[in-house]
Amino acid sequence: MSDEPERRIPLVEERARIEKRVVERNRVTIRTAMTESQQVLSETLRREQVDIRRVPVNQEVDAIPSVREEGGVVIIPIVEERAVLVKHLVLVEELHVQRKVLQEPVQIPVSLRATEVFVEPQNSPNGEDT
Incomplete structure (x- = not known):
């Protein structure tokens, strides 16, 4: 071992650092407008109409006849x-009854x-068009 004291040589150390800053690049204007258009909606409506006719029969029967349908006409017996x-x-x-x-x-x-x-789009603040 040597009798000389140990020597140290300081080295230069580099460090990296990131900095951020806000840079305004572009500006835009957003506007809205309400439009109105006229349209005609078409549809077919459906409804039912009922015609009721009283048909005299005056006939003796042995039992009460049941309700029946003949040719699209509902027949309801009255006794x-x-x-x-x-x-x-x-x-x-x-x-x-006919529908x-x-x-x-x-x-x-x-x-x-x-x-x-x-x-x-609007012009950028530094005068350049983007």
Whole structure:
């Protein structure tokens, strides 16, 4: 070992550092506008109409007839008991119910609104167009 004291030589040390700053590059203007357009909506409406006719029958029957349908007509029997020396069922009348489907086109004007968006570039603050 040597008698000389140990010598140290300081070295230069580099360190890296990152700095950030805000730089305004571009500007835009955003505006909206409401538009309105007129349209006509078309649709066919459906409704049913019922016609009822009273049809006299006046016929004796042994049992109450059931409701039946003939040719698109619903027939509902109406009976009553009549006192005679003997009781008989008499078919007094029938109600004939017929359905009719009616259709009529309709047109309804409506207003529809929509929002449009416009984005417009502006000059940058340092005078350059981007």
